[in-house]
Amino acid sequence: MSKTSFQKLSSTLMILLVFLSHLLTTHGSSKSQLDFSRKLPKKAIRLKRSKTISHLHFYFHDILSGKNPTAVKIVEANMTKNSATKFGSMVMMDDPLTIGPKLSSKLVGRAQGIYAQASLNDIAYLMVLNFAFVDEGDYNGSTLSVLGRNKVLSSVREMPIVGGTGVFRFARGYALAKAHAYDPKTGNAVVEYSVFVVH
Structure with a gap:
């Protein structure tokens, strides 16, 4: 494979990775906006184990x-x-x-x-x-x-x-x-x- 062909393939792969990354990020955020519920970490709502x-x-x-x-x-x-x-x-x-x-x-x-x-x-x-x-x-x-x-x-x-x-x-x-x-x-x-x- 020539150096020019390799550069073209690398550029194409980079564009494809950026596109896929954008697609996954967009899909992930729209999914969270459409979900009815989600789990939150206990720290996010200052929830401690019931102890009193x-x-x-x-x-x-x-x-x-x-x-x-x-x-x-x-x-x-x-x-x-x-x-x-x-x-x-x-x-x-x-x-x-x-x-x-x-x-x-x-x-x-x-x-x-x-x-x-x-x-x-x-x-x-x-x-x-x-x-x-x-x-x-x-x-x-x-x-x-x-x-x-x-x-x-x-x-x-x-x-x-x-x-x-x-x-x-x-x-x-x-x-x-x-x-x-x-x-x-x-x-x-x-x-x-x-x-x-x-x-």
């Missing part, structure tokens, strides 16, 4: 009466008037969470969300809420999310913790709720919560 189990204990104050209610009925279905369980009714809440059972005790957060009567036959709420923590050291600004069934007349109700933010990112666990006080005239309630969460 926290136990939180507080009181939830659901206040439906007075000048400053923290829970307000937002839906009352037509059939609710004829329903013993008030099926279909829905309440929006921003309830204080305190260290002790008295409303005047130290505030540690707010329970913000919705509870709805989701059972025709018994009093069982669908709970969709966040425990938003304030002024409690490392937990300040962090939240835990609850999504579950609350069978109100049971002595202890268990609901799942399905996630969280801040120090509770990727959290999982459960919350145990127990009635502490209830006023049937006003509907006001104080509920003791014991929450166990891995994060």
